[in-house]
Amino acid sequence: MAEQTDQAANRQAPVISPGYTFGTVTDKISSIVLTRPTSNGWFVGFGISFLLLMLLLYAAGYLFVRGIGIWGVNIPIGWGFAIVNFVWWIGIGHAGTLISAILLLLRQSWRNSINRFAEAMTLFAVACAGTFPLLHLGRPWLFYWLFPYPNTMTYWPQFRSPLVWDVFAVSTYFTISLLFWFIGLIPDLGTLRDRSENRWARITYGILAMGWRGSARHWHRYESAYLLLAGLATPLVLSVHTVVSFDFSIGIVPGWHTTIFPPYFVAGAIYSGFAMVLMLAIPIRKVYGLEDFITDRHLQNSAKVMLATGWIVAYGYAIEAFMGWYSGNSYDSFTLWNRLHGPYAPWYWSLLSCNILFPQVLWIRKFRTQPGLLFLVSAIILTGMWLERFIIVVVSLQRDFLTSSWGMYYPTRWDWATFMGTIGMFLTAMFLFVRILPMISIFEMRTLLPEAEVKAE
Amino acid sequence: MRLYGIMAEFDSPQGLVEAARRTHDAGYRKIDAYSPFPVEDLAEAIGFHSNRVALVTLIGAIAGGLSGYLLQYWIATISYPINVGGRPYHSWPSFIVVTFEMTILFGGIAAVFGMLALNGLPMPYHPVFNVPRFAMASKDRFFLVVFATDPKYDAAGTRQFLESLGPRSISEVPS
Numbered sequence: 304m305a306e307q308t309d310q311a312a313n314r315q316a317p318v319i320s321p322g323y324t325f326g327t328v329t330d331k332i333s334s335i336v337l338t339r340p341t342s343n344g345w346f347v348g349f350g351i352s353f354l355l356l357m358l359l360l361y362a363a364g365y366l367f368v369r370g371i372g373i374w375g376v377n378i379p380i381g382w383g384f385a386i387v388n389f390v391w392w393i394g395i396g397h398a399g400t401l402i403s404a405i406l407l408l409l410r411q412s413w414r415n416s417i418n419r420f421a422e423a424m425t426l427f428a429v430a431c432a433g434t435f436p437l438l439h440l441g442r443p444w445l446f447y448w449l450f451p452y453p454n455t456m457t458y459w460p461q462f463r464s465p466l467v468w469d470v471f472a473v474s475t476y477f478t479i480s481l482l483f484w485f486i487g488l489i490p491d492l493g494t495l496r497d498r499s500e501n502r503w504a505r506i507t508y509g510i511l512a513m514g515w516r517g518s519a520r521h522w523h524r525y526e527s528a529y530l531l532l533a534g535l536a537t538p539l540v541l542s543v544h545t546v547v548s549f550d551f552s553i554g555i556v557p558g559w560h561t562t563i564f565p566p567y568f569v570a571g572a573i574y575s576g577f578a579m580v581l582m583l584a585i586p587i588r589k590v591y592g593l594e595d596f597i598t599d600r601h602l603q604n605s606a607k608v609m610l611a612t613g614w615i616v617a618y619g620y621a622i623e624a625f626m627g628w629y630s631g632n633s634y635d636s637f638t639l640w641n642r643l644h645g646p647y648a649p650w651y652w653s654l655l656s657c658n659i660l661f662p663q664v665l666w667i668r669k670f671r672t673q674p675g676l677l678f679l680v681s682a683i684i685l686t687g688m689w690l691e692r693f694i695i696v697v698v699s700l701q702r703d704f705l706t707s708s709w710g711m712y713y714p715t716r717w718d719w720a721t722f723m724g725t726i727g728m729f730l731t732a733m734f735l736f737v738r739i740l741p742m743i744s745i746f747e748m749r750t751l752l753p754e755a756e757v758k759a760e
Numbered sequence: 761m762r763l764y765g766i767m768a769e770f771d772s773p774q775g776l777v778e779a780a781r782r783t784h785d786a787g788y789r790k791i792d793a794y795s796p797f798p799v800e801d802l803a804e805a806i807g808f809h810s811n812r813v814a815l816v817t818l819i820g821a822i823a824g825g826l827s828g829y830l831l832q833y834w835i836a837t838i839s840y841p842i843n844v845g846g847r848p849y850h851s852w853p854s855f856i857v858v859t860f861e862m863t864i865l866f867g868g869i870a871a872v873f874g875m876l877a878l879n880g881l882p883m884p885y886h887p888v889f890n891v892p893r894f895a896m897a898s899k900d901r902f903f904l905v906v907f908a909t910d911p912k913y914d915a916a917g918t919r920q921f922l923e924s925l926g927p928r929s930i931s932e933v934p935s
Contacts (some may be wrong), residue, residue: 325796325900386927402924451831459840462832468857475865482872494898513882516889517897519780520811521879523803523816527813528875530869535821539864551830749797757777 316603316672318413318751320595325749329494332745337499341738344590349734355727362720363438373443373717380700380712383744385439387692388722390547390577392432392729393473394568394688396480397540398576399425401556403483404536407529413604416596420587420736421580423485427732428579431725436469438721465549472546472685479539483532486525489515489686490746506638544572551695557634558642558699561626567619574612574658575688577605578681585681587737596743599672606671609662609684616691617659646711647698650690657687764887764935765907767894768927773799776902779925780805783904786921788909794888794903813875815928819869821863828862829855891931905933 323331366373378382399421406414437443449470451460460467492512499505515521548564581602588597627639642651661683664670671677702709736742749755770776773795784807791806793799803809822923836842837849876882888894888905897903904927906918922930 371889457840459835462843462858463834463844463851463854465857468861471858471861475861478865482868486872486875490898491860497895497898509884513876514884515881515898516886517794518879519795519799519802519806520808521881522795522798523808524811524813524875524878526798527811528817528871531814531817531871535817535864535868537870538785539861542857542860542864544918547803549857564891581921631869746797755773755797755799757773757802 316599318598318600319416319748320598323595323752324754325752328748328752329498329745331593332596332741332743333495333498335737336739337501337504342537342590345734345738349731352727352730352734355723356731357727359434359724359728362724363434363611365717366438366721367443371439373715374721375714375718377710377714379431379703379708379710380697382696382700382714384438384714384718384722385435386550387689387696388725389432389435390568390692390696392428392435392679392725393476393547394572394575394692395579395685396425396428396432396476396546396576397544397569397572398580399423399428400476400480400483400536400540401573401576402580402621403487404533404540406624407533408537412751413600415593415751416598416743417580417584417601418747419484419487419744420742422480422487423520423733423736423742424576424579425480426477426484427729427736430732431729433473433477434725434728437723438562444680464660465546468546469550472543474537476539476543477672479532479536481726483536486529486532487744487745487747488740490517490525491511491741491744493517494745495741539729541569544568551699554593556703557632558638558695561623561624563626566615567622570612570615570619571688571691574609574616575685577609577612578684578688581605581609581677581681582685582698583733585678587742589674591742592736593743596748602674602677603671606665606677606680613658613662613684620655620659637702639697642694642698644699645702647694647701651694651698654687654690654694657683657690762935763908763915764890764903764933765913766915767888767891767931768904768920768922768925769893769896769929769931769932770904771903771928773802773902775926776876776904777801777805779904779922779927782925783885783906783921787912787920788906788910790907790913792907794894794897794905796898796900796902812878813871816874816878817838817871820874821867822934823870824866825863828859832858832935884906887933887935888935893929905914908935 323732352581374383374385376385399418402414403418403425430498432468437446440446448458449460449467461472462468489512492508493515496505496508496512499508545565545568548568551559552561552564554560584597584601588594624639627635630636642648662680664676664680697712701712768779770779776793776795777799780791780802783791784805789807793802793806795802832855833850836851836855841849843849888897888903893901894903904922904925906913906922910918912918919930
């Protein structure tokens with residue numbers, strides 16, 4: 304028995320390649336920020352992302368001038384790209400919290416080398432997500448009306464509306480993600496403060512590190528706070544996509560009004576989030592030579608999570624289809640028929656192939672460690688998850704109860720410009736992050752080394 | 761020159777934990793240990809057994825949940841009652857989500873800022889940073905400091921005691 308487990312352990316790639324010490328781990332990660340010259344590739348990538356970000360500002364500026372009529376949304380489809388992209392981005396964020404909080408509570412120490420940039424991904428993805436409902440408000444400068452504050456109109460938000468719940472869920476999620484990410488950074492900012500040669504860098508990192516000195520008393524409280532925050536973030540992350548799904552399922556529109564939505568949305572969120580983690584991790588570990596820290600083990604595990612959550616999503620589709628038939632409700636069964644054969648049928652079939660068919664290659668062990676193939680599968684999954692949200696939002700609204708109110712939705716160039724623009728915003732933030740902050744948690748990597756162990760008396 | 765304390769430097773977390781334990785056993789109480797990552801048993805070894813972060817977080821979470829619920833109750837029944845299809849004003853099932861989110865939000869904020877406040881951070885200046893070797897404390901070295909305020913502290917004796925623990929180096933921390 305013991306022999307068998309040994310063999311199983313040997314077959315798995317290590318979380319961190321052997322031969323590293325506290326010093327070399329520190330040097331390797333901090334040198335990316337402090338001493339390594341910025342490559343031309345970084346400037347090119349950053350430049351392209353930045354141009355896309357400018358496109359977002361242009362599209363948003365034009366939106367402020369002309370109003371949301373520049374988008375393709377109109378009755379009956381009042382929720383077009385804005386809500387599709389909102390749900391897509393916020394779902395991507397979920398993997399970061401799963402990695403940093405849930406895997407911490409489950410003592411999955413392999414998470415230590417990917418949690419930092421996955422948390423950054425969460426933060427930037429939620430920021431992109433938040434852009435859409437704000438722009439969709441029509442009068443975005445009055446966004447603060449969403450929050451309960453005493454005002455001269457003697458008006459308050461309607462707390463029985465899922466849209467108000469969503470405001471609370473998403474803003475709490477952003478705040479807690481930011482705090483979690485920031486307290487994770489404090490000890491590493493101390494390391495950068497002590498190691499940077501540049502005066503301004505030392506002052507900046509010093510201010511951000513807030514005088515962290517690694518005292519045993521501080522670590523004790525720090526670890527308590529970190530663990531408590533993980534414990535709070537775990538139900539939070541599950542609640543956020545649940546509340547997002549309430550935006551749909553509390554309504555009576557056929558295709559929305561179903562109880563499978565919360566679990567199926569959460570699984571889909573983690574599915575797409577891990578796909579984004581892989582799409583970021585694979586180029587990052589290649590470009591910065593971090594294969595020793597982000598090993599094949601991480602790729603394998605992420606692929607397995609995608610396989611599992613992919614099947615939960617497939618189960619969601621199956622139940623939706625089954626309920627369309629079993630309920631005997633003519634509107635529900637028409638929704639199913641409309642997905643399979645209606646004007647958006649090609650989108651639905653692409654969604655099924657992207658989310659269910661192609662990811663099945665991950666069953667093969669060999670494919671789970673091939674970065675190129677994983678990158679491709681991740682891109683397919685992200686496309687599929689975007690299509691899923693498109694089907695849910697658009698196809699359900701497109702043909703509801705009355706034939707006279709049916710319509711079609713055609714995204715305009717401004718819809719696409721805004722969507723591409725948020726991708727630019729996300730990548731711009733990501734490029735800046737890998738350049739100025741340690742993208743792997745240095746202190747948590749130190750704890751993975753065998754020399755970090757202290758034998759009890 | 762008045763000293764803030766005496767600092768001993770160690771190579772490994774094991775060395776630091778053992779030294780901290782012996783220093784505590786020798787009767788020193790105003791001591792602190794510094795490491796580049798959280799070391800198990802180290803806080804125990806310097807006699808620091810429990811902290812109040814969990815209590816602060818609990819208070820924050822309860823305050824958040826209560827204020828979230830009471831805010832909604834007050835708005836929905838007193839300040840801005842709206843009759844929606846004859847349903848009761850106090851429709852508590854719709855208030856669960858926001859109450860939950862406020863619990864998490866206030867709990868999380870209390871955990872982070874409570875931890876920072878209990879740690880006395882931000883603290884721009886601290887005497888231990890006056891020792892040049894202490895820059896290694898955020899990389900791969902482990903430090904033990906006996907503060908001059910300790911009742912058992914005496915410059916020569918304490919230094920001799922720390923030397924007996926087999927450190928890599930000993931430095932004086934100017935205040």
